[in-house]
Amino acid sequence: MTLPRITHPDDAVRAALARLADGGMVVVADDKDRENEGDLICAAEHMTHKMMAFFRRRTDQIVRRTGEARMPTDYGRFNAVCFRSAHDDIEHVALTMGDLSAANASAAGVLVRVHSECLTGDLFGSQRCDCGSQLQAALRTIAEEGTGAVIYLRGHEGRGIGLGHKLQAYESQDHGRDIVDANLDLGLPVDGRDYGVGAAILADLGVNRIRLITNNPHKYSGLGGHDLTLLDRIASRPSVTPENIAYLRTKRDRMGHLVDLPPVALA
Numbered sequence: 001m002t003l004p005r006i007t008h009p010d011d012a013v014r015a016a017l018a019r020l021a022d023g024g025m026v027v028v029a030d031d032k033d034r035e036n037e038g039d040l041i042c043a044a045e046h047m048t049h050k051m052m053a054f055f056r057r058r059t060d061q062i063v064r065r066t067g068e069a070r071m072p073t074d075y076g077r078f079n080a081v082c083f084r085s086a087h088d089d090i091e092h093v094a095l096t097m098g099d100l101s102a103a104n105a106s107a108a109g110v111l112v113r114v115h116s117e118c119l120t121g122d123l124f125g126s127q128r129c130d131c132g133s134q135l136q137a138a139l140r141t142i143a144e145e146g147t148g149a150v151i152y153l154r155g156h157e158g159r160g161i162g163l164g165h166k167l168q169a170y171e172s173q174d175h176g177r178d179i180v181d182a183n184l185d186l187g188l189p190v191d192g193r194d195y196g197v198g199a200a201i202l203a204d205l206g207v208n209r210i211r212l213i214t215n216n217p218h219k220y221s222g223l224g225g226h227d228l229t230l231l232d233r234i235a236s237r238p239s240v241t242p243e244n245i246a247y248l249r250t251k252r253d254r255m256g257h258l259v260d261l262p263p264v265a266l267a
C-alpha cells in the first residue's frame with residue numbers, strides 16, 4: 001500500500017476523506033499530549049465482512065493480562081502468564097519458556113501446544129482420555145527444546161460442553177455410545193470449541209509463527225484462520241491403554257484425528 005505524502009494538516013484531512021470515500025480505512029492518531037492511541041475508522045457503507053474481521057482482530061482487546069510469575073515445574077522453568085477473556089471473564093494461562101521473540105523470528109518458529117482444559121485427565125490422571133499425557137509430553141518437549149509455549153484454554157472442558165455434560169457423555173459411553181453420539185444424544189455439539197482466545201493470547205505473547213503440537217486437523221485449521229502462520233504440525237503420540245483405545249479410535253475414525261493406533265484391541 002502506498003501512503004500519500006502529507007505536507008500540511010489540511011492535506012491530511014483531504015487524503016483521509018478521499019481514502020474513506022474509496023472504501024479504505026484510516027488510522028486517526030492522537031497527538032502526544034492526549035491519550036496517545038489511534039482510532040481505526042472507515043465509512044459504514046463500505047464495510048465488508050473482511051474489514052469487520054480486521055477491525056475486531058486489531059482493535060478488540062479479546063484478552064487482558066492479569067498476572068505473571070515464574071513457574072518452576074517438574075519439566076523445567078516456565079513463566080506463567082494469566083489472561084482474562086473479555087467476552088466471558090474466563091481465566092486462561094500460558095506457560096512460556098525461553099526467548100519467544102527470537103524463536104518467532106527464526107525459520108522454525110515457536111513450538112506451541114494449545115491445550116483444551118480436561119480436569120479429569122489433566123488433574124486426576126483419568127485414563128478415559130489422553131489429555132493428561134499429551135499435556136505432560138508437550139511441557140517436556142518444550143523444555144527439551146528450551147523455548148515454546150503451552151496455551152491452556154479453560155472453558156474448553158468436554159470440547160466446550162462443560163464438565164457435568166462430559167460426565168453424562170461418559171455415562172452413556174459406558175452403555176455403548178461412542179464419544180460423538182454421546183454428545184449428540186445430549187443435544188450438544190460434538191465439538192463447540194473456538195480458538196480465537198488462544199490466537200489472541202499468542203498475539204499478546206508476540207507469537208505468530210508456530211509449530212503446533214496436535215493430532216487434530218480442526219484445531220490446526222481453526223488456529224490457522226487467526227493471523228497465525230502455521231509452519232508445521234508436530235504429532236502428539238497418545239499413551240494407549242485398554243481404557244482409552246475405543247475413545248482414541250473414535251477420534252481417529254469419526255473426528256479425523258491423525259493418530260497411529262494398534263490394529264487390535266488391547267487386553
Ligand SMILES: Nc1nc2c(ncn2[C@@H]2O[C@H](COP(=O)(O)OP(=O)(O)OP(=O)(O)O)[C@@H](O)[C@H]2O)c(=O)[nH]1
Nearest residue numbers: 116117118129156157158159166169179214215216
Ligand atoms: N464431550 C467429551 N469431551 C471429551 C471426552 N473425552 C475428552 N474430552 C474433552 O476433549 C478435549 C480435548 O480434545 P481432544 O479431541 O481429545 O483433543 P484435541 O485437543 O482436540 O486434539 P490434540 O491437540 O491432538 O490433543 C478436552 O476438553 C476434554 O475434556 C468425551 O468423551 N466427551
Ligand SMILES: [Zn+2]
Nearest residue numbers: 118121129131
Ligand atoms: Zn481428557
